Amino acid sequence: MSVEPYLVLSALLFAVGAVGVLVRRNAIVVFMCIELMLNASNLAFVAFARQHGDLDGQIAAFFVMVVAAAEVVVGLAIIMTIFRTRRSASVDDASLLKY
Amino acid sequence: MNLLYLIIAIPAISAAILLLGGKATDAWGHLLGTAASIGAFVVGVIAFVDLLAGDEEALRQELFTWIDVRSFHVEFELLFDPLSSLFVLLITGVGSLIHIYSIGYMDHDPRRRRFFAYLNLFIAAMLMLVLSNDYLALFLGWEGVGLASYLLIGFWQHKTSAAVAAKKAFVVNRVGDLGMALAIMLMFTTFGTSEFEGVSEGVASATNATATALGLLLLLAACGKSAQVPLQSWLLDAMEGPTPVSALIHAATMVTAGVYLVTRSSAVYAESEIAQTAVIVVGLVTLLWGAIIGCARDDIKKGLAGSTMSQIGYMMLAAGIGPAAYAFAIFHLLTHGFFKANMFLGAGSVMHAMNDEVDMRRYGALRGVMPITFLTFACGYLAIIGFPGFSGFWSKDKIIEAAFGESIVVGIGALLGAGITAFYMTRMMIMTFISEKRWAKDAHPHESSLVMTVPLMVLAALSVFGGALLLNSWIVHWLEPVVGPEVHHELPLPAIVITLLVSAVVLVGAVIAFLTYGRKPVPSVAPARVSLLTAAARKDLYGDAFNEAAFMRPGQQLTRGLVAFDNHGVDGAVNGVAALVGGTSGHARRWQTGFVRSYALSMLAGSALIVLALLAVTLA
Numbered sequence: 157m158s159v160e161p162y163l164v165l166s167a168l169l170f171a172v173g174a175v176g177v178l179v180r181r182n183a184i185v186v187f188m189c190i191e192l193m194l195n196a197s198n199l200a201f202v203a204f205a206r207q208h209g210d211l212d213g214q215i216a217a218f219f220v221m222v223v224a225a226a227e228v229v230v231g232l233a234i235i236m237t238i239f240r241t242r243r244s245a246s247v248d249d250a251s252l253l254k255y
Numbered sequence: 256m257n258l259l260y261l262i263i264a265i266p267a268i269s270a271a272i273l274l275l276g277g278k279a280t281d282a283w284g285h286l287l288g289t290a291a292s293i294g295a296f297v298v299g300v301i302a303f304v305d306l307l308a309g310d311e312e313a314l315r316q317e318l319f320t321w322i323d324v325r326s327f328h329v330e331f332e333l334l335f336d337p338l339s340s341l342f343v344l345l346i347t348g349v350g351s352l353i354h355i356y357s358i359g360y361m362d363h364d365p366r367r368r369r370f371f372a373y374l375n376l377f378i379a380a381m382l383m384l385v386l387s388n389d390y391l392a393l394f395l396g397w398e399g400v401g402l403a404s405y406l407l408i409g410f411w412q413h414k415t416s417a418a419v420a421a422k423k424a425f426v427v428n429r430v431g432d433l434g435m436a437l438a439i440m441l442m443f444t445t446f447g448t449s450e451f452e453g454v455s456e457g458v459a460s461a462t463n464a465t466a467t468a469l470g471l472l473l474l475l476a477a478c479g480k481s482a483q484v485p486l487q488s489w490l491l492d493a494m495e496g497p498t499p500v501s502a503l504i505h506a507a508t509m510v511t512a513g514v515y516l517v518t519r520s521s522a523v524y525a526e527s528e529i530a531q532t533a534v535i536v537v538g539l540v541t542l543l544w545g546a547i548i549g550c551a552r553d554d555i556k557k558g559l560a561g562s563t564m565s566q567i568g569y570m571m572l573a574a575g576i577g578p579a580a581y582a583f584a585i586f587h588l589l590t591h592g593f594f595k596a597n598m599f600l601g602a603g604s605v606m607h608a609m610n611d612e613v614d615m616r617r618y619g620a621l622r623g624v625m626p627i628t629f630l631t632f633a634c635g636y637l638a639i640i641g642f643p644g645f646s647g648f649w650s651k652d653k654i655i656e657a658a659f660g661e662s663i664v665v666g667i668g669a670l671l672g673a674g675i676t677a678f679y680m681t682r683m684m685i686m687t688f689i690s691e692k693r694w695a696k697d698a699h700p701h702e703s704s705l706v707m708t709v710p711l712m713v714l715a716a717l718s719v720f721g722g723a724l725l726l727n728s729w730i731v732h733w734l735e736p737v738v739g740p741e742v743h744h745e746l747p748l749p750a751i752v753i754t755l756l757v758s759a760v761v762l763v764g765a766v767i768a769f770l771t772y773g774r775k776p777v778p779s780v781a782p783a784r785v786s787l788l789t790a791a792a793r794k795d796l797y798g799d800a801f802n803e804a805a806f807m808r809p810g811q812q813l814t815r816g817l818v819a820f821d822n823h824g825v826d827g828a829v830n831g832v833a834a835l836v837g838g839t840s841g842h843a844r845r846w847q848t849g850f851v852r853s854y855a856l857s858m859l860a861g862s863a864l865i866v867l868a869l870l871a872v873t874l875a
Contacts, residue, residue: 174859177852177855178852178855178856178859181852186851186852247850247851247852248850248851248852250851251848251849251850251851252849253849254847254848254849254850255844255845255847255848255849
């Protein structure tokens, strides 16, 4: 079977995620868009694994999932803390670290 | 003889004791200093008698190997040959008399012990200079006397003028020393040695250009030490030092080191016509230059200093003429050492009596109150103008004769110098000892004590009878092993005519001085309306003005320019680069906005760029 539709879907999901990261201010939404991009890449990995007929891509996808889970834990904790101190979840408000 | 080293060691050790001993030696420092000088004189006389009696041409003593680095080899060897022997006797003999005189002259000075330490240091360095067998060791003494001269000119350093004069002497001498250092380097590179004999042998087979370069460099060195034009400017200021210093260092001994150097390097000058002519020109110019300055100066010591320059000019002239007159250069050097030291000490005695007044316009009629000083000064006076029978007559007459043998122009120049000498010395004599009293109100002149007048008497006797060295041409034969046999030039006039001519010119000079200063009262303040020549002579013929305009000002401009270049050019480049980097980074850091989303955009753009690049590479 052809993997092309999966790859197209993966590219679309990635594009949606990337645009979401760039245009949304709410940290939670940005986070979800990052998840979307990660999963888009997972889909591409799995599709390629299928095309090549080996397990390399699937293993990579598992790695991405593990990293994504860890990232969610740390990231959400940071977002929570920021929200508690500043009463805001906007990524643009947390811009103190600059020139 | 193995005691030769003692001649140098005795004064050197005495100087060390006096300098290191400090105040503990204050009570007897002057006695030790004088004893050291006399001790060196005694050893010198013993060595001289040895040389006189023995068959050898010279006494030598090898002390140690000074430098031994592969091909660079210098033995520290003392050489006591006829030329050195005369210098040793002059330095230690006149030096001892001046030490004795200084006991009285410096009696009231709280730093008398230090003064004697410096004098001993000078004697040791000067003896090193004349006893060395090697230009490098000579240079050691050469610099040593320069140091002693500096210390003694600036002895009264609380006076700004003395401190400045000392510095000036030191700096001008450095110019000459440069010539000396370059000459020694040239000797090493071309002959591989700086020993007198090695250089004499080497220069005989060297090219004419090498000999000329060597001769001119040595002449530059001699000009610095002997205050010859164009490095003459320091000598008149050097009179800021105590008078015994002027007598010993700046009249009798150190300033004649240049003549010694030229005579010692006779082999070099024999090979180069140009260098020899340069020495003659320098000598001739200086003898007239100094004499003209001497005519206009009212400061008795500066008048004598001008005269010293002029007389050393005579010696240089004689040394430049070559084998025909080397012996007479040294002969005049010796007689000049006697009569000039005599007159300087006499001037010191007068200053001592007149509350350190140096202006001759405030003297007058001192012959009555200071008979011994007057009579001894008169002996020096008659000797320097060349009164028949006195020592200066014999030596100067021989030089003028040799000058006529060289060329008629040089002869006339030397003859003219003799006339001017008679003029300014007669003027000095009249203004100081004759004419009417022009003393300051609080002046109570008195004759100096015996400790000062006895050296005067001895030097006066030497001034009168010093000509005896020429009996049977003794000095000519004595110096033959060093400078070669005397060569006789054909004279344009018979010798006796020249002698009469010299005496006539001297008489004319003296009579003019008498008519100008002796027949009407001398104004006690220098007249302001004077001829152009007098005004120029009062300013040392604009020697200082020339140095200032030609060297000091451009030097200052150069340093200012260099500072400006350093501040703006070098610093500017460095600071400019720093400012550029700083400014650029100041702008570049604006990219760090702190907005996470802008970072995300740049990451995305970067990633996209990489992907596109990969694609381009893969598809291409």
